[in-house]
Structures are given as structure tokens and as C-alpha cells.
Amino acid sequence: MKFFIELNFNWNSILEFILARGKVLKENNELNYKFDISQFYTDFLKSPKIFKNRDALNPTYIPNNLPHRDIQIKRIAEITACLLKDGVPFNFLSYGKTGTGKTSVIRFVSRKLDEKCNEIQINRPWWIYNNCQQVNTPYRILANIFNTLSTEEKIPPTGLPKDIIFQKLLNLLDDVVGNSVCFIVLDEIDILIKKKGGNEILYDLTRLNEKYQLKKSRVCLIGISNILKFKSFLDPRVLSSFGGEELVFPAYNAEELTDILQERGEIAFFKNVISEETIPLCAALAAKEHGDARKALQLLRKAGELAERSHNKKVSPKFVYKAQKSLEQDNTEQFIESLPKQIQLVLCSIFLIAKHLPNLKIITGDIYDVYLEIYEKIPGVKKLTRRRVSDLINELALAGIIKAEVVSMGYYGRSKIVKLDIPLDQLFKILEKIENIKHILNYKPIIAQNGKAKLKKNTFKKLF
Numbered sequence: 001m002k003f004f005i006e007l008n009f010n011w012n013s014i015l016e017f018i019l020a021r022g023k024v025l026k027e028n029n030e031l032n033y034k035f036d037i038s039q040f041y042t043d044f045l046k047s048p049k050i051f052k053n054r055d056a057l058n059p060t061y062i063p064n065n066l067p068h069r070d071i072q073i074k075r076i077a078e079i080t081a082c083l084l085k086d087g088v089p090f091n092f093l094s095y096g097k098t099g100t101g102k103t104s105v106i107r108f109v110s111r112k113l114d115e116k117c118n119e120i121q122i123n124r125p126w127w128i129y130n131n132c133q134q135v136n137t138p139y140r141i142l143a144n145i146f147n148t149l150s151t152e153e154k155i156p157p158t159g160l161p162k163d164i165i166f167q168k169l170l171n172l173l174d175d176v177v178g179n180s181v182c183f184i185v186l187d188e189i190d191i192l193i194k195k196k197g198g199n200e201i202l203y204d205l206t207r208l209n210e211k212y213q214l215k216k217s218r219v220c221l222i223g224i225s226n227i228l229k230f231k232s233f234l235d236p237r238v239l240s241s242f243g244g245e246e247l248v249f250p251a252y253n254a255e256e257l258t259d260i261l262q263e264r265g266e267i268a269f270f271k272n273v274i275s276e277e278t279i280p281l282c283a284a285l286a287a288k289e290h291g292d293a294r295k296a297l298q299l300l301r302k303a304g305e306l307a308e309r310s311h312n313k314k315v316s317p318k319f320v321y322k323a324q325k326s327l328e329q330d331n332t333e334q335f336i337e338s339l340p341k342q343i344q345l346v347l348c349s350i351f352l353i354a355k356h357l358p359n360l361k362i363i364t365g366d367i368y369d370v371y372l373e374i375y376e377k378i379p380g381v382k383k384l385t386r387r388r389v390s391d392l393i394n395e396l397a398l399a400g401i402i403k404a405e406v407v408s409m410g411y412y413g414r415s416k417i418v419k420l421d422i423p424l425d426q427l428f429k430i431l432e433k434i435e436n437i438k439h440i441l442n443y444k445p446i447i448a449q450n451g452k453a454k455l456k457k458n459t460f461k462k463l464f
């Protein structure tokens with residue numbers, strides 16, 4: 001036992017030494033290098049011009065042509081065209097994985113329909129766009145619709161009863177929209193369905209035209225979902241009011257992504273800046289990731305920026321590989337930052353053990369012990385059961401942040417051994433940025449404190 005504790009102690013010292021040394025080197029680096037910002041701008045201006053229109057690679061940019069989406073554009077045009085002859089389009093649903101062009105196609109059609117209305121001089125319809133990832137409570141959705149339509153009165157963030165908001169909304173719709181149509185786009189509607197009251201608000205919205213009796217104006221609902229099976233969570237009454245009309249957005253394959261990138265590349269980059277292999281490479285890498293056009297465009301933009309930063313004339317495949325690596329890191333960061341607090345705490349427990357005992361084979365029991373030591377340090381966090389923490393460990397493994405392997409321990413049964421699957425220093429930098437978590441990162445778990453390691457556990461560990 002003595003040997004084991006001393007070994008722990010030595011490892012800690014070595015690790016602390018390495019971390020401290022890394023810090024000193026970093027600080028020295030920062031101090032020794034005097035950044036000349038004026039010179040930097042001068043050099044930047046002298047560097048080759050790469051981007052003609054950088055914004056064309058933004059996810060919100062809607063190009064004038066959307067390759068490989070003719071079927072979907074045609075279908076939505078058919079549904080909405082009746083508006084040009086005083087008709088009211090029926091509600092409909094669209095499905096498809098992220099980055100398959102659902103939002104862009106709706107925005108594209110809305111733009112074209114507006115143009116046609118202007119051309120034939122009839123009132124343009126209203127388009128209210130509600131992303132349920134950001135606005136997803138019944139109250140906030142109603143407030144968002146009202147506040148978009150109203151130039152004067154605004155609904156406060158909380159406080160009004162639903163009936164009153166509905167009445168106000170009906171009056172406003174008739175006043176503002178008049179004899180025209182108000183499209184309400186509920187993007188990422190699957191998130192709304194899972195929320196309390198989600199089905200009810202949808203039901204109420206689908207019945208605005210009848211039950212609440214809009215006098216002049218009419219409402220048309222468009223639901224967009226990233227999840228194909230979301231229909232099974234919909235109230236049958238809501239589902240039927242969507243009229244059975246469904247549009248599917250299949251994932252793009254590598255050739256389709258190449259066409260999309262080619263067209264966008266011509267708008268975004270100067271001529272002859274992109275090497276021939278660059279676009280097919282971006283397309284192939286994104287096609288492997290569920291055919292997501294957003295990822296493909298992100299990759300191309302990042303590659304361009306990296307080429308620009310290193311004063312290169314060409315966006316060659318080497319920058320695509322670099323961009324991919326950099327985006328993967330950013331994604332891991334975003335993913336960890338967006339995790340629920342309890343999973344962040346479980347990850348933090350694993351981090352603390354790996355930091356203080358780098359040679360230890362971490363088992364679920366260790367993680368739970370450390371979790372129990374740290375959860376109270378965060379206000380408002382309730383204690384989870386061992387079982388639940390074990391589930392969260394599985395979720396982290398599924399996300400590729402840790403590796404969890406079940407091994408047989410003979411007499412002791414089976415145990416799960418956990419290992420970080422991202423570098424410790426990278427994880428530190430990510431956790432350090434999270435409010436409420438960063439102050440725990442200096443905590444030393446009991447298991448790593450000298451003289452406190454449990455004999456039973458040590459004997460157990462020797463079996464590994």
C-alpha cells in the first residue's frame with residue numbers, strides 16, 4: 001500500500017511539473033513575442049486576395065440557385081402558389097437531416113413568392129420564422145409571432161395568460177396581415193414536441209383559421225424537422241391538420257455536394273484560387289458525415305481562411321485537412337459546452353482523476369466517488385444515483401469523448417474501464433471556459449490525496 005501511495009505521489013508531482021512547465025513556456029512565449037499589430041495589417045494587405053465574397057459561405061446566405069433541390073422547390077411552389085389567386089396554402093411538414101437544405105429552400109421560395117407578388121402588385125404574405133431550438137415554449141412562440149408582426153406594442157417575456165395573447169394575436173393578424181396570408185415556419189419543430197405544452201400550442205396554431213375565427217387574414221403553418229420519426233410524437237389531431245403533405249430532403253452524396261460547393265465557390269472566391277482537388281475533397285469528407293452541406297461549406301471556408309492566414313495563393317487540399325482538424329476541435333468544444341450540467345460534472349470527475357492519477361485504470365465506482373465530492377460545489381445541482389451516472393458515462397462514450405470498455409474481473413465480476421479519448425490539455429481548456437465548472441478544476445479528489453486511498457480499492461485495482 002505504501003508503495004502504491006508513493007507511486008501516486010510521484011506521478012502527481014511529475015504531472016504537476018509538466019503542467020507547470022507547460023504554463024511557464026506558454027507565458028514566456030507570450031511575453032517574449034511582441035505582436036506588432038500595425039505590421040500585421042500591412043502584411044495582411046500585401047497577402048494574396050482569396051475571398052471575393054466571404055459571406056457567400058455563411059450558413060445564412062441563400063444563393064440564387066439551389067442545386068439538387070428542384071423537386072422540393074417545385075413542391076413548395078405548388079403548395080404556396082394558390083396565394084397568388086387569393087387562395088390559402090395548406091399546412092405542411094418537411095423532414096431531413098441537418099444540412100440538407102430545408103431552411104434554405106423555404107427561405108428561397110419565400111423570396112421568389114415575394115418577388116412574384118411585387119411583380120403582379122398584390123400584397124406580399126408575411127413570413128414569421130421561429131427556430132424552436134431558440135424559441136420553444138408556447139408563451140415565447142406566441143410572443144415571437146406577435147412581436148414580429150407588431151411595430152408598436154410588444155408582449156413582455158413572461159406574465160400574460162395564453163387566452164389574452166391569443167386574442168391580441170388574432171386582432172393583430174387581421175389588422176396587419178389583412179386579406180393576405182401569414183406563414184408561420186416552425187423550424188426544428190421536433191424540439192418543440194418534446195417540450196411540455198408543445199403539442200397543445202401546435203394544435204392551437206393549426207386551428208387559428210377556424211376555431212379562433214380570424215376575420216380576414218389566414219395562417220399557414222410549415223413544420224420543419226431534423227428527425228424523421230418525429231411524427232410519432234405528434235398529437236393525431238395536429239398531424240391531420242398538416243394535411244398529410246410531407247416533403248423529404250434526402251442527404252446529399254459527394255457529387256451533389258461537389259456541385260453545391262462549386263457554385264458557391266465561384267461566388268465566394270477569386271478565380272483560380274481553389275486547387276482542382278479541393279472542392280471534391282471537401283465534398284467527399286462531408287458526404288462521409290451524413291451528406292451535410294453546411295459542414296461542406298464550413299470546411300471550404302475554413303480551408304480558405306487558413307490559406308489566407310498563411311499568405312498562400314492557392315486553397316490546396318493540405319488546407320482542407322488542416323481545416324478539418326481545426327473544425328473537429330471546435331465541434332468537440334461546442335459539444336461539451338452545450339452538454340447538460342450533470343454530464344459536464346461526470347466528465348469533470350473523469351478529468352480530475354485522469355489529471356491527478358494518470359496511470360490509474362479508472363472504473364465507474366471511482367467516477368461516482370469523485371462525482372459525489374464535486375456535485376455539491378455547483379449550486380442547484382441534485383445528486384444523481386450511481387445508475388444514472390453510469391448512463392451518463394455511456395453517453396460520453398457514444399459521443400466519442402471517452403472510451404469505455406467492459407472487462408471481466410473474475411471473482412469481482414465485470415467492470416467498466418474508462419479512458420479519455422481527447423487529450424487532457426484540450427479538455428482542460430474546454431472545461432476552463434465553462435462557468436460553474438472552472439472553479440472545480442483545481443480540486444484534488446480524495447482518491448488522489450495521499451494516505452486516503454482505500455486499501456480495498458487498491459487490491460481490486462492490482463487485478464488489472
Ligand SMILES: Nc1ncnc2c1ncn2[C@@H]1O[C@H](COP(=O)(O)OP(=O)(O)O)[C@@H](O)[C@H]1O
Nearest residue numbers: 059066067098099100101102103104260293294
Ligand atoms: N442545394 C443547395 N444548394 C446550395 N446550398 C445549399 C444547398 N443545400 C444546402 N445548402 C447550404 O447548406 C447550408 C445548410 O443548409 P440549411 O438549409 O440550413 O440546412 P438544414 O435546414 O436542412 O439544416 C446553408 O449554408 C445552405 O445555403
Ligand SMILES: [Mg+2]
Nearest residue numbers: 102103104187
Ligand atoms: Mg435548418
